[in-house]
Amino acid sequence: MATGSTLEMPPQPQDNLRTFLRHLYAECVYRYQNATKSKDQATDAEELLLEDYATRFLEQEQQQEQGSIDMQDVDEQAASDNELYATVLTATMPTNHNSIPYDSNNSNNSETERLFCPVNFDGYLCWPPTPAGTILSQYCPDFVEGFNAKFLAHKTCLENGSWYRHPESLKIWSNYTNCVDYDDLEFRHFVNELYVKGYALSLLALLISIIIFLGFKSLRCTRIRIHVHLFASLALTCIAWILWYRLVVEHYERIAESPPWCIALHLVVHYFMLVNYFWMFCEGLHLHLVLVVVFVKDTIVMRWFKIFSWLSPLLFVIPYGIARHFSANDNQHCWINDSFYLWIFSVPITLSLLASFIFLINVLRVIVRKLHPQSAQPAPLAIRKAVRATIILVPLFGLQHFLLPYRPDAGTQLDRFYQLLSVVLVSLQGFVVSFLFCFANHDVTFAIRTLLNKLIPRLVSPPPAGSNTGQMATTTPSRELGV
Numbered sequence: 001m002a003t004g005s006t007l008e009m010p011p012q013p014q015d016n017l018r019t020f021l022r023h024l025y026a027e028c029v030y031r032y033q034n035a036t037k038s039k040d041q042a043t044d045a046e047e048l049l050l051e052d053y054a055t056r057f058l059e060q061e062q063q064q065e066q067g068s069i070d071m072q073d074v075d076e077q078a079a080s081d082n083e084l085y086a087t088v089l090t091a092t093m094p095t096n097h098n099s100i101p102y103d104s105n106n107s108n109n110s111e112t113e114r115l116f117c118p119v120n121f122d123g124y125l126c127w128p129p130t131p132a133g134t135i136l137s138q139y140c141p142d143f144v145e146g147f148n149a150k151f152l153a154h155k156t157c158l159e160n161g162s163w164y165r166h167p168e169s170l171k172i173w174s175n176y177t178n179c180v181d182y183d184d185l186e187f188r189h190f191v192n193e194l195y196v197k198g199y200a201l202s203l204l205a206l207l208i209s210i211i212i213f214l215g216f217k218s219l220r221c222t223r224i225r226i227h228v229h230l231f232a233s234l235a236l237t238c239i240a241w242i243l244w245y246r247l248v249v250e251h252y253e254r255i256a257e258s259p260p261w262c263i264a265l266h267l268v269v270h271y272f273m274l275v276n277y278f279w280m281f282c283e284g285l286h287l288h289l290v291l292v293v294v295f296v297k298d299t300i301v302m303r304w305f306k307i308f309s310w311l312s313p314l315l316f317v318i319p320y321g322i323a324r325h326f327s328a329n330d331n332q333h334c335w336i337n338d339s340f341y342l343w344i345f346s347v348p349i350t351l352s353l354l355a356s357f358i359f360l361i362n363v364l365r366v367i368v369r370k371l372h373p374q375s376a377q378p379a380p381l382a383i384r385k386a387v388r389a390t391i392i393l394v395p396l397f398g399l400q401h402f403l404l405p406y407r408p409d410a411g412t413q414l415d416r417f418y419q420l421l422s423v424v425l426v427s428l429q430g431f432v433v434s435f436l437f438c439f440a441n442h443d444v445t446f447a448i449r450t451l452l453n454k455l456i457p458r459l460v461s462p463p464p465a466g467s468n469t470g471q472m473a474t475t476t477p478s479r480e481l482g483v
Contacts, residue, residue: 028119028126115161122155122174130157140179146188148181191419196245198427203238205431206231209438216447222298226286226305227437230279230396233309234430237272241427244269248334255333262334267321270345274313280398281352282309284359287393291366320344349401356397363389395432400425 115132124144130136135156142149154175156164166173213219213228248254248262255262282305289296323341324330330339367389394400404422408414438444452460 028121115159117157117161117163120155120163120172122172124174124176125153127155127163127174130155132157132161133159140176144179146181146184147176147179148184151179151181153179187416187419191423192245192249194420194423195427196242198423199238199241199430202428202430202434203235203242205434205439206235206238209434210235212438212444212448216444216451218447219443222302223286223290225302226279226283229306229309230276230283231430231434231438233272233275233279234433237269237276238427238430240265240269240272248336255336258332258334266335267317270320271313271317274316274345274348275309277349277352277398278309278313279305280396281356284356284393284397288359288362291363316344316348353398353401357399357402360390360393360397360399363393392436395429396437398429400429 117127117130117132119129120127124141125138127136127138135154137152137154140147140149140151140153156175158164163172165171210228210231213224213231244265248265286301286305289301320341323344324335324339327339327341330337330341403425408418446463449460449463453462
């Protein structure tokens with residue numbers, strides 16, 4: 001709880017970006033403050049306000065992430081013949097620039113070279129005073145995700161001493177189309193498709209599992225009911241993410257417009273994400289209660305689990321939505337950008353994962369203590385059982401997410417491996433838990449085989465005698481863990 005009257009909040013990513021751009025702008029002005037220019041050119045340069053740079057930078061960056069950029073036609077042959085290279089190396093090294101006529105057939109070269117386009121900072125790079133009729137080129141900025149810093153950006157200084165303006169926006173325009181790293185862009189589209197396909201596969205497996213769990217009376221117990229709720233939340237999350245990728249991520253124009261429904265979809269995605277983590281926490285808590293407390297009232301436990309997992313996420317989603325709605329910097333682009341207010345979700349998620357990890361350690365402790373005195377070779381057997389239980393419980397408790405917060409630098413080979421690993425760990429979680437706790441579950445296979453034997457006895461033989469206790473699947477979590 002804050003003791004002062006006000007609580008100082010850490011800077012948001014957009015604030016850091018604006019600070020960074022403000023430094024670039026100040027450097028640009030300082031470097032060329034003594035450049036000679038006419039009054040008209042000075043007025044033209046003063047029209048570009050810093051806030052407009054930062055806002056335009058964010059919008060263009062978001063569109064860049066979706067692979068869309070204004071492909072303005074440029075005379076590449078003339079550009080290659082008349083390029084003017086200027087590389088910004090440090091804050092104190094001046095840019096190297098020379099005057100090269102844009103049109104070699106122009107008879108008024110002497111008059112043209114007396115005109116200069118003024119200093120211009122477009123939100124990405126600082127463009128120095130440039131002789132009229134030339135094309136200035138610089139290496140692309142290295143702080144824009146999706147750009148390759150080894151490529152060149154271009155800016156045209158017209159023969160009348162003014163910068164080229166875009167025909168639609170009528171604003172001074174720089175050509176960054178060559179900066180796009182299309183290999184990286186193609187890889188990002190490939191990763192997005194893998195996410196959609198992974199969520200679709202998980203959704204199919206989860207729906208089949210839910211039908212199986214609800215279709216057999218022998219599978220109706222507290223443990224299975226918790227599985228059903230977890231699987232249902234995972235299925236709804238898969239649907240929400242598929243809609244997010246198909247309706248929002250793939251359409252940059254919708255991100256720029258930021259309609260209310262896409263913001264609502266953003267909140268729905270994060271609501272079900274919290275529901276998932278809370279049900280994973282309940283899975284670990286229930287297993288802990290069964291192994292340690294032993295005597296628990298299933299009806300009371302299940303009632304509190306439902307209230308906690310389905311309703312308590314609203315206590316985080318609603319404040320998050322209100323805070324971000326009234327934040328001018330965050331209430332745009334369908335909320336697809338990172339925000340400081342995401343800590344509202346990070347805190348309960350981190351706590352639930354830590355609690356699930358503690359439950360896992362406790363389960364392994366119980367398994368080792370239970371098996372150690374009963375085996376002729378207690379240590380190897382206990383280790384094998386503990387490893388098996390760990391492999392089964394990690395996806396159920398969502399502990400694989402501990403591997404994801406530490407992302408490598410963007411654009412590196414390690415980052416590509418990280419993104420592919422994220423696809424496997426995140427989008428396929430539903431498929432993995434369906435396989436481990438439904439398709440490979442002993443009680444499920446016994447119930448299905450018994451049913452098929454009744455329907456088609458000639459094709460399916462009855463389950464082996466003694467393969468099931470003959471009782472309903474009540475409180476036997478140890479069977480799922482192979483203990």
